[in-house]
Amino acid sequence: MLRANYILKLLEKNERIDGRKLDEFRQINIEKNIIEKAEGSARVKIGKTDVIAGIKMEIETPFPDTPNEGMLKTNAEFAPIAHPDFLPGPPSEDATELARVVDRGIRESNSIDLEKLCLVEGQKVWGVFIDIHIINHDGNLIDASSLASLIALMNTRIPKYEDEKIIRGEYIGKLPMLHTPINVTVSKILDKYVVDLTKEEEDVLDAWLSVAVREDGYICSMQKGGAKGLNVKNIDEMINLAAKKSKELRKLL
Amino acid sequence: MAKIKGIELIKDGKRLDGRKPLQIRDVEMKVGIIPNANGSAMVRFGKTIAVAAVYGPRLLLPKHLQEGDKAIIQCRYNMAPFSTDDRVKPGSSRREIEISKVIRQAFEPVLFLENYPKTTIDIYIEIIQADGSTRVTSINAASLALADAGVPMKDLVVALSGGKINGTLILDLNGLEDNNSEADMPMAFTANKKEITLLQMDGELKQEEIKKLMTEMFKAGEEIYKMQIKALKDRYSE
Amino acid sequence: MTKEKENGVREIAFPGQILGSKSEYLPSSGTYEDNGNIVSKYLGILVKSGNYISVVPLAGVYVPKPGDHVIGIVTAVEKVGWVVDINSPWEAFLSLSEGVEEFIDLKRVLLNRYYDEGDVIYAQILSAKRGDVQLTMKGPAFKKLREGVLVKITPSKVPRLIGKEGSMINLIKEKTKTMIRVGQNGIVWISGEKIDKAIMAIKKIDEKSHIYGLTDEITKLLSDKDG
Incomplete structure (x- = not known):
C-alpha cells in the first residue's frame, strides 16, 4: 500500500517508479519462430512481462454463415507459472477478456485474408488457432499478447495438405495477411494518461482503454476497463495517444 | 444469424426495418417484475428482451472472497437457449463471461459500495430474446433493477449501441445490422455527467467518426434516460 | 413538505436526480452532494422539511446503526454469546456480557438457558463497523419477546x-x-x-x-x- 501511494505521488509529478516517461514503453524484445512444432510463433517481452503466442493450423468445417472463409480462434491461458495470483483451472474472467480483446483486434481489422483459407466451400477450411501463453506477468498483457499474436501470424506458414492429411513440417506458403493492427492500451491514473503499465501500476489505475489501430489509421477495436468512468475528452485523448504509440510499435514488425 | 455478403442495409436513407439512421427501436421498460428479487426490471429494444434481477447487498460467501471495506458486484449475463435462431448451448460461453465482466464494470463507478462491507450485490441478467444490442439492453435493465432494489446509486446508467452500416452512422443496431455492420460500438454512461462506464468497438472507424457517433449516442441517451425515469416512477404510480 | 393532499402519489425521486442546490437546502439522508448540488441516491419519497431535503428509499436492506432498536432471531448459541439474525446482510452478535446481567459460571451453565435458538429478542445495536455488528440487551426495554x-x-x-x-x-x-x-x-x-x-x-x-x-x-x- 505504501508503494501504491508512492506510485501515485510520483505520477502527480509526471514521474514513474522505474524512471520512464508517462508515454514510454519498457524495452520490447521480440523473438520469432521459437517453436518449431507450431506453424508460427513469437515471444514478446515488454520489460518483465513475457508472452508466447503460438499458431496452430487445423482443418475445420467452416461456420455455416461463412462457408468459404477460414476460421480464427484465440485462446489465452494465465498459466500458474506466471504470477502468484494465477491459479490452475479453467480460464479466468481476465484471461477470457484478454483472448477476446486480442481476437477482435485481429478479426475486426481483417488482418488475415480468411477467404484464401478455404479448401472446399462449406466443408473444409483452414482453422487458425492463436494460443497465448503468459510466461511472466508484469502488466500490459493485452499489448504484449496482441503484438506476439500479430508477429506470430506474420510468420505463420500453411502446412501441406495431401490425401486428407496435414503434412506437418512441409509448407505451401505464408499465411495471407492483409493488415497489421497494433494494440495500445492507455490507462488513466489520477488525471494522467500512462502507457505500458507494470503490474503494480495496474493495481492503482482508474480506467483503461485498449485501442487497435491499423496501418491506415482506422480504429478497429476498443475496450474500456477499470472501475472508474471516462469522459469524452478522456476517450479522445486516449485514442490520440494510442494512435501515436502504435506508429512507434509498428516499426518493430 | 447469417452474415450476408454485400447486403444493402440502408436504402433511400432508411434502414431495412424502416428506421432512419439515428432512430432507436421501439422501447419498453418495466420495473419490479420479479417479486423474489430485491429489485428487477425488463427492458425491450425492438425484439431484444433483457430481464435483470438484483439480489443483495447480501453477505458474500465463501469468506475469502469478501472485501473488508466494501461490497463487490457479481454479474452474470446469460442468453436463454431459445433466444436466438440457433439454440444457444446452456452454460457460460467466453462471450458471456466477457460481457458479464464489462457490465459489472459499467456499474462499479456508480454504486456506493463502501456502505456494504463484506457483501455482494448480485446482478443476474437473462436475455430472453436476442436481436442485437443485447449488452446495452441488459445495462438499461440492470440500472432499473438496482434502483428498484434500493441500492444507493450516484446516477442511473444509460446504454445504447452505435455503429456504421453501408458507410452511414447509425444507432441501436438490430441483429442483422450487428452481423453485417462495418462497425459496432456499445456504450454505457452515467445520465447526468456523461461519464462513460462501458465502451467497446469492433469494426472500422476513423477517430472523427467515433467522436461523431458518441455525440449522437449521448443525444439519443437522453430519450432512454427519460424512459428509465418514467419506468421507475410508474412502479409507484399507485 | 407541502400539506398532504387528499389522495394521489407523493413526489418520487430517483437516483441521480438533482434535488436542489446547497445554497437553498441542507442535504439530509438519502442524498449526496456533488458540485454544490444535492443529489438523490435512491428511488424514494422526496421529503422537504424546513430547509432539509431527504429521500426515503422505497426499498433496500437494513444497515445497522449504533443505537437502533431491532428485533432479531437467535440463530446459534455459541460459547461466549449468541448469533442473531437481524434482517440485514450481516449477522449480529450478542456477547455474554451484553446479554446477561448476572455472573455466569460457564463451566456449570448452558447459555441456551438465557436465549435459545429460535428465540426472538428486542435489542439495541451497540456497534456496527465493517460488517461486525454487536448487540446489547442493557436497558429496560430490551428483552426476549414471547408468543406473538x-x-x-x-x-x-x-x-x-x-x-x-x-x-x-x-x-x-x-x-x-x-x-x-x-x-x-x-x-x-x-x-x-x-x-x-x-x-x-x-x-x-x-x-x-x-x-x-x-x-x-x-x-x-x-x-x-x-x-
Missing part, C-alpha cells in the same frame, strides 16, 4: 409505520387491541387480539407508503365491518 407473530416490512418504511409521534402505530394497536413492537430493522412483533387485521394494516402501509392520505385509508381498513 413476526412480520417483515421494508426497513426504510419503519418511520411511516410508526407515524408522527407514534400516531399510526397507536391507531393500529388501539383498533386491533394488540401490542406491537417495531424494530428499526423492519421486523415487527405483534401480539394480542386481532393480529391478522393488524398485519393487514402493516402490509398496506409497507406497500402504499408512497401515497397521500394513508392514515385515512388505514382508518377505513381497520373500521370495516367489525373492525
Whole structure:
C-alpha cells in the first residue's frame, strides 16, 4: 500500500517508479519462430512481462454463415507459472477478456485474408488457432499478447495438405495477411494518461482503454476497463495517444 | 444469424426495418417484475428482451472472497437457449463471461459500495430474446433493477449501441445490422455527467467518426434516460 | 413538505436526480452532494422539511446503526454469546456480557438457558463497523419477546409505520387491541387480539407508503365491518 501511494505521488509529478516517461514503453524484445512444432510463433517481452503466442493450423468445417472463409480462434491461458495470483483451472474472467480483446483486434481489422483459407466451400477450411501463453506477468498483457499474436501470424506458414492429411513440417506458403493492427492500451491514473503499465501500476489505475489501430489509421477495436468512468475528452485523448504509440510499435514488425 | 455478403442495409436513407439512421427501436421498460428479487426490471429494444434481477447487498460467501471495506458486484449475463435462431448451448460461453465482466464494470463507478462491507450485490441478467444490442439492453435493465432494489446509486446508467452500416452512422443496431455492420460500438454512461462506464468497438472507424457517433449516442441517451425515469416512477404510480 | 393532499402519489425521486442546490437546502439522508448540488441516491419519497431535503428509499436492506432498536432471531448459541439474525446482510452478535446481567459460571451453565435458538429478542445495536455488528440487551426495554407473530416490512418504511409521534402505530394497536413492537430493522412483533387485521394494516402501509392520505385509508381498513 505504501508503494501504491508512492506510485501515485510520483505520477502527480509526471514521474514513474522505474524512471520512464508517462508515454514510454519498457524495452520490447521480440523473438520469432521459437517453436518449431507450431506453424508460427513469437515471444514478446515488454520489460518483465513475457508472452508466447503460438499458431496452430487445423482443418475445420467452416461456420455455416461463412462457408468459404477460414476460421480464427484465440485462446489465452494465465498459466500458474506466471504470477502468484494465477491459479490452475479453467480460464479466468481476465484471461477470457484478454483472448477476446486480442481476437477482435485481429478479426475486426481483417488482418488475415480468411477467404484464401478455404479448401472446399462449406466443408473444409483452414482453422487458425492463436494460443497465448503468459510466461511472466508484469502488466500490459493485452499489448504484449496482441503484438506476439500479430508477429506470430506474420510468420505463420500453411502446412501441406495431401490425401486428407496435414503434412506437418512441409509448407505451401505464408499465411495471407492483409493488415497489421497494433494494440495500445492507455490507462488513466489520477488525471494522467500512462502507457505500458507494470503490474503494480495496474493495481492503482482508474480506467483503461485498449485501442487497435491499423496501418491506415482506422480504429478497429476498443475496450474500456477499470472501475472508474471516462469522459469524452478522456476517450479522445486516449485514442490520440494510442494512435501515436502504435506508429512507434509498428516499426518493430 | 447469417452474415450476408454485400447486403444493402440502408436504402433511400432508411434502414431495412424502416428506421432512419439515428432512430432507436421501439422501447419498453418495466420495473419490479420479479417479486423474489430485491429489485428487477425488463427492458425491450425492438425484439431484444433483457430481464435483470438484483439480489443483495447480501453477505458474500465463501469468506475469502469478501472485501473488508466494501461490497463487490457479481454479474452474470446469460442468453436463454431459445433466444436466438440457433439454440444457444446452456452454460457460460467466453462471450458471456466477457460481457458479464464489462457490465459489472459499467456499474462499479456508480454504486456506493463502501456502505456494504463484506457483501455482494448480485446482478443476474437473462436475455430472453436476442436481436442485437443485447449488452446495452441488459445495462438499461440492470440500472432499473438496482434502483428498484434500493441500492444507493450516484446516477442511473444509460446504454445504447452505435455503429456504421453501408458507410452511414447509425444507432441501436438490430441483429442483422450487428452481423453485417462495418462497425459496432456499445456504450454505457452515467445520465447526468456523461461519464462513460462501458465502451467497446469492433469494426472500422476513423477517430472523427467515433467522436461523431458518441455525440449522437449521448443525444439519443437522453430519450432512454427519460424512459428509465418514467419506468421507475410508474412502479409507484399507485 | 407541502400539506398532504387528499389522495394521489407523493413526489418520487430517483437516483441521480438533482434535488436542489446547497445554497437553498441542507442535504439530509438519502442524498449526496456533488458540485454544490444535492443529489438523490435512491428511488424514494422526496421529503422537504424546513430547509432539509431527504429521500426515503422505497426499498433496500437494513444497515445497522449504533443505537437502533431491532428485533432479531437467535440463530446459534455459541460459547461466549449468541448469533442473531437481524434482517440485514450481516449477522449480529450478542456477547455474554451484553446479554446477561448476572455472573455466569460457564463451566456449570448452558447459555441456551438465557436465549435459545429460535428465540426472538428486542435489542439495541451497540456497534456496527465493517460488517461486525454487536448487540446489547442493557436497558429496560430490551428483552426476549414471547408468543406473538413476526412480520417483515421494508426497513426504510419503519418511520411511516410508526407515524408522527407514534400516531399510526397507536391507531393500529388501539383498533386491533394488540401490542406491537417495531424494530428499526423492519421486523415487527405483534401480539394480542386481532393480529391478522393488524398485519393487514402493516402490509398496506409497507406497500402504499408512497401515497397521500394513508392514515385515512388505514382508518377505513381497520373500521370495516367489525373492525
